[in-house]
Amino acid sequence: MIEVRLPTVLRPHAGGAASVEVEGATVGEVFEALMGDHPTLRDHLIGDDGQLHRFVNVYRNDDDVRYLDQLDTKVDDGDVISILPAVAGG
Amino acid sequence: MPQSDLVLRLTLDQYQRIVGHCYDGLPDEACGLLGGPLRADNMTPVGEVTSVYPCTNVDASARTYTVDSRDHIKALRDAESKGGGLVGVFHSHTHTDPYPSETDLEQALEPYWIYVLVSLRREAPELRAYRITDGTISEVPVEITR
Numbered sequence: 499m500i501e502v503r504l505p506t507v508l509r510p511h512a513g514g515a516a517s518v519e520v521e522g523a524t525v526g527e528v529f530e531a532l533m534g535d536h537p538t539l540r541d542h543l544i545g546d547d548g549q550l551h552r553f554v555n556v557y558r559n560d561d562d563v564r565y566l567d568q569l570d571t572k573v574d575d576g577d578v579i580s581i582l583p584a585v586a587g588g
Numbered sequence: 589m590p591q592s593d594l595v596l597r598l599t600l601d602q603y604q605r606i607v608g609h610c611y612d613g614l615p616d617e618a619c620g621l622l623g624g625p626l627r628a629d630n631m632t633p634v635g636e637v638t639s640v641y642p643c644t645n646v647d648a649s650a651r652t653y654t655v656d657s658r659d660h661i662k663a664l665r666d667a668e669s670k671g672g673g674l675v676g677v678f679h680s681h682t683h684t685d686p687y688p689s690e691t692d693l694e695q696a697l698e699p700y701w702i703y704v705l706v707s708l709r710r711e712a713p714e715l716r717a718y719r720i721t722d723g724t725i726s727e728v729p730v731e732i733t734r
Binding site for chain 1: 617619621630631647649651652653654655657658660661662664665677679688689690691692695696697698699700703
């Protein structure tokens with residue numbers, strides 16, 4: 499099982515949970531499982547181009563998956579996926 | 589609902605680190621994260637700052653900032669290792685007042701954080717702090733101690 503840690507802003511979409519456990523061999527599969535259980539998360543995680551939403555950073559353990567294989571990044575049992583909102587402004 | 593009696597407490601050294609990083613970032617906006625203790629809900633800042641984390645603005649822009657995602661995770665893990673979490677973010681306004689802009693308002697995704705603005709518009713830097721929750725901006729008093 500893969501633990502997915504959710505940021506405060508997305509917890510209402512998962513019944514208030516700070517973390518959920520799902521199955522998946524890649525980040526993409528983990529996300530599909532997550533969004534299958536919690537459909538309203540989709541618009542916040544995936545952009546119109548089917549890739550990670552630009553305002554969301556996703557880490558496999560402590561590595562940003564954008565620097566690995568994005569949604570194709572492999573995950574193993576015991577890995578922790580952390581979702582953090584991008585910190586940005588002007 | 590985030591509490592309204594929050595005060596941001598910085599040491600003089602932390603204040604100087606924040607402002608120094610903002611000047612170092614010129615002509616672009618600079619940004620960084622703040623770590624500190626959280627209340628029992630593990631989300632609400634107590635108000636103290638344990639660590640200042642100067643970060644890279646990957647936008648490299650005088651108008652916008654985005655904290656480098658790699659700096660973000662490092663700061664989070666360090667803050668957690670000290671028994672707390674991230675409590676806020678600071679960034680500079682190179683030519684405007686220390687008040688959240690429209691962009692700041694739209695992109696403030698952490699309802700419990702303290703948003704610190706440092707204006708470099710005038711001769712002396714001006715640092716102010718805010719909560720941004722559900723589109724509402726409320727100022728957070730800042731105390732600087734030795």
